Each structure stands twice: as C-alpha cells, then as structure tokens.
Amino acid sequence: MWLFAALAIFSASGAIAGSCSENTIELRQNGVQAEFSIELAIKPEEQAQGLMFRESMPQFNGMLFINERPRQVSFWMKNTLISLDILFIDATGVVKTIKHSATPLDTTAIPGGDDIQYVLEINGGIANLLGLSAGAETRYIGYMQENAIWPCE
Numbered sequence: 001m002w003l004f005a006a007l008a009i010f011s012a013s014g015a016i017a018g019s020c021s022e023n024t025i026e027l028r029q030n031g032v033q034a035e036f037s038i039e040l041a042i043k044p045e046e047q048a049q050g051l052m053f054r055e056s057m058p059q060f061n062g063m064l065f066i067n068e069r070p071r072q073v074s075f076w077m078k079n080t081l082i083s084l085d086i087l088f089i090d091a092t093g094v095v096k097t098i099k100h101s102a103t104p105l106d107t108t109a110i111p112g113g114d115d116i117q118y119v120l121e122i123n124g125g126i127a128n129l130l131g132l133s134a135g136a137e138t139r140y141i142g143y144m145q146e147n148a149i150w151p152c153e
Helices: 002-009 044-049 126-130
Strands: 024-029 032-041 061-075 084-089 095-102 110-123 137-139
Touching (some): 032 110, 095 126
Antiparallel strands (some): 084 095, 084 110
C-alpha cells in the first residue's frame, strides 16, 4: 500500500511537475521528487497547536511551520498521537536535519539546529520511504524566492 501510493506521488526521474501553490510543498533528492499537501502554522497559536490530538493524517499531507526569520528551533511530541518525520529547513529551502519517526506523546526535546526558518512535519516513515536526508531541497511558493535554492517558476 505504501509503495503503491508513493509511486503515484513521486518519480525516479523527477519528471513530475509541481503546482508550487500555497497548499503544497515539494521535496527532491537523488532524482526523487515528491509533493505534499500542507497546512500552514504561522501564528504562535497555530504553531503551539501543530498536529496535536490528531489520530491520523492522510499519507502525503503535512504541516509547514513558518518562522518570521531563521532561528534556533526545538520541537516535542507532547499530545501528538501519530508518529512524525520532522524536517528542519533553512531559509534557502534546504533540509538541514530530519528527525525520523518521532515517538508519539514523547516530551523529549527534538533539536532542529540553528538558522532554521521552516519545519515540515509529515507522517513518520515517509522520509525514509522517499530516501530523504539532510541536503534534500524543498520548494514552496511562500519562500523568499530570491533566497530559494529551488525557486518556484
């Protein structure tokens, strides 16, 4: 089931063209490209709530946390009922680190590092399924396009 859904979303050739919209984010690395439908967490109360108390999330959905400027970030899984992959992204759209399959309900701090402007939460295990690691590139219409390593066209 996972593999079939994944093949419908990404291409080893990277040939899938994304919509580059406010509702999607694209990731690419090593010839694999994937697109996720996202919710945004911009306001402090949206960021505090995040994905807490949700019992499920569609497979290729996620939440993008947008900070006003790059900073040091740390997350936790308090009141989060589903396992998540947490991708910490710099101002250029490059993934700096990934916490794979964060444990639901764990209150241990998950450091994302310094100079992080965006954080993407997706279902746990998807980053490994896609072969994503530090250095993956992301594309989102809300990025400062002049700074983006992979800008929207």
